[in-house]
Amino acid sequence: MGIMEDRKMPPNCTNPESDPFYAAAEEGKFMIRRCTSCKKAHWYPRAVCPFCFGSTEWEQASGEGTIYSFSTMLRSNFTMAYVTLKEGPTMMTNIVKADPDQLKIGGKVKVVFVQTDANKVPCFEPA
Amino acid sequence: MSIKGQGYIVGAFEHPTRKAPDLSVAQIHAESAAGALADAGLTKDDIDGYFCAGDAAGMGPISVVDYMNLRLSWLDSTDVGGTSYIGAVGHATAAIMAGKCNIALITLGGRPRSEGVQTGTGQRAGNPQVADSPWESHFSPATTNVYGMVAARHMHEYGTTSEQLAWIKVAASHHAQWNEHAMLRNVVTVEEVVNSPMVSTPLHRLDCCVISDGGGALIVTRPEIAKTLKRPLVKVRGHGESWKGQMGGDVDLSYSGARWSGASAFAEAGVKHADIKYASIYDSFTITVLMQLEDLGFCEKGQGGKFVADGNLISGVGKLPFNTDGGGLCNNHPANRGGITKVIEAVRQLRGEAHPKVQVPNCDIALAHGTGGLLGSRHGSSTLILERE
Numbered sequence: 001m002g003i004m005e006d007r008k009m010p011p012n013c014t015n016p017e018s019d020p021f022y023a024a025a026e027e028g029k030f031m032i033r034r035c036t037s038c039k040k041a042h043w044y045p046r047a048v049c050p051f052c053f054g055s056t057e058w059e060q061a062s063g064e065g066t067i068y069s070f071s072t073m074l075r076s077n078f079t080m081a082y083v084t085l086k087e088g089p090t091m092m093t094n095i096v097k098a099d100p101d102q103l104k105i106g107g108k109v110k111v112v113f114v115q116t117d118a119n120k121v122p123c124f125e126p127a
Numbered sequence: 128m129s130i131k132g133q134g135y136i137v138g139a140f141e142h143p144t145r146k147a148p149d150l151s152v153a154q155i156h157a158e159s160a161a162g163a164l165a166d167a168g169l170t171k172d173d174i175d176g177y178f179c180a181g182d183a184a185g186m187g188p189i190s191v192v193d194y195m196n197l198r199l200s201w202l203d204s205t206d207v208g209g210t211s212y213i214g215a216v217g218h219a220t221a222a223i224m225a226g227k228c229n230i231a232l233i234t235l236g237g238r239p240r241s242e243g244v245q246t247g248t249g250q251r252a253g254n255p256q257v258a259d260s261p262w263e264s265h266f267s268p269a270t271t272n273v274y275g276m277v278a279a280r281h282m283h284e285y286g287t288t289s290e291q292l293a294w295i296k297v298a299a300s301h302h303a304q305w306n307e308h309a310m311l312r313n314v315v316t317v318e319e320v321v322n323s324p325m326v327s328t329p330l331h332r333l334d335c336c337v338i339s340d341g342g343g344a345l346i347v348t349r350p351e352i353a354k355t356l357k358r359p360l361v362k363v364r365g366h367g368e369s370w371k372g373q374m375g376g377d378v379d380l381s382y383s384g385a386r387w388s389g390a391s392a393f394a395e396a397g398v399k400h401a402d403i404k405y406a407s408i409y410d411s412f413t414i415t416v417l418m419q420l421e422d423l424g425f426c427e428k429g430q431g432g433k434f435v436a437d438g439n440l441i442s443g444v445g446k447l448p449f450n451t452d453g454g455g456l457c458n459n460h461p462a463n464r465g466g467i468t469k470v471i472e473a474v475r476q477l478r479g480e481a482h483p484k485v486q487v488p489n490c491d492i493a494l495a496h497g498t499g500g501l502l503g504s505r506h507g508s509s510t511l512i513l514e515r516e
Binding site for chain 1: 376
């Protein structure tokens with residue numbers, strides 16, 4: 001189908017727990033959180049570890065990942081995806097700057113921040 | 128301790144409307160309640176327990192019970208999406224067993240079709256205080272693309288094909304042709320399903336359920352009261368409930384919460400899969416049915432495509448007749464919530480009151496199962512096993 005013209009993404013919403021992520025995104029940094037007790041990284045970022053209820057802290061992630069699954073919505077012109085990050089967790093995102101016909105589960109992708117009317121949000125493009 | 132045999136479904140009613148621009152939501156709830164009471168041979172004043180979910184507009188159950196002017200000793204508005212009403216039968220039975228109520232009413236009603244709701248493709252506005260919303264709402268997880276990711280992953284892991292998924296719609300359409308109220312009564316072929324327009328890869332338009340207005344109601348009571356009524360006895364034999372989400376980022380789309388709710392229900396009921404003569408399986412999409420059948424244990428994980436192919440779900444043809452009313456895929460998905468119609472058709476089958484063309488002979492044990500919310504992100508899961516006594 002060729003490289004799809006990316007849609008205008010709706011603005012994100014944010015709360016005190018997610019504000020630091022979007023502040024870092026403005027500087028082009030992709031952050032995740034990791035537990036200080038069990039040491040496991042998780043997604044979406046939480047102050048309380050979803051594996052052990054320990055406390056967590058921010059760290060900058062590589063932004064590298066692979067496509068776990070995806071679905072291209074034809075009428076709305078965008079690709080919904082789950083991407084498994086190099087650090088372990090799998091996150092919901094959109095794939096941009098891509099030809100949907102060329103996307104494959106397991107394909108390598110890298111983070112790219114897309115500007116919305118609120119903040120920059122982490123999408124992925126083929127690596 | 129178990130709720131096995133402690134509750135009986137004595138009233139079941141499916142509102143006949145599929146498009147209700149001239150009805151209010153509360154009216155649909157109340158008309159459905161009246162229908163179920165008439166079916167049971169009971170009256171409004173007999174009700175002392177009430178169960179609903181998020182379609183009941185207002186604060187929890189309060190506005191709808193105020194409209195109906197009920198006198199209650201137990202209220203429950205647990206909302207786990209479209210499967211809530213399957214779970215509510217279990218909740219009602221537990222409340223009855225605990226002595227908190229005697230005759231429980233469960234209602235559903237809504238009019239997304241009249242209101243022009245884009246159930247499968249519309250975007251939901253973000254709400255910053257919903258935990259996942261700041262991380263997801265801007266990515267537009269419309270229903271169809273989230274289920275599409277589940278289907279794509281199943282195809283990748285197990286080689287499932289669009290043609291196999293299509294068989295689920297074909298089976299539903301074979302049943303819907305006999306239902307005078309069904310929205311889609313035309314029998315379709317595998318080719319017609321896979322050649323229908325792609326909505327969100329790999330799901331086609333005919334992989335998706337209908338958008339309909341409508342409603343339904345159920346009456347659950349204790350054994351002593353059920354046996355004084357004139358309707359065939361439909362007993363709650365087992366119930367299971369669970370949920371599944373993204374598991375902190377350990378996302379695994381290869382299975383659903385049915386793995387857990389199904390196991391609980393089968394354990395409580397003490398029946399085997401071969402004992403299930405009929406199954407109501409939530410069918411928001413074809414992939415929903417395939418995933419749940421595997422997780423309920425009707426076939427091995429990954430073998431769902433082969434299991435549903437070649438008419439295996441068609442009553443009178445295959446080994447597991449499913450959704451003999453036409454299901455959400457063809458008949459009705461009232462308020463975008465198909466759980467109550469799953470229970471209603473199971474009750475019809477157990478009573479021998481399904482359409483003669485789809486009635487399963489000697490239907491003594493049936494299952495109703497549902498997924499609420501989004502199969503591919505986070506969902507509720509409820510399983511009910513019912514027995515005709």
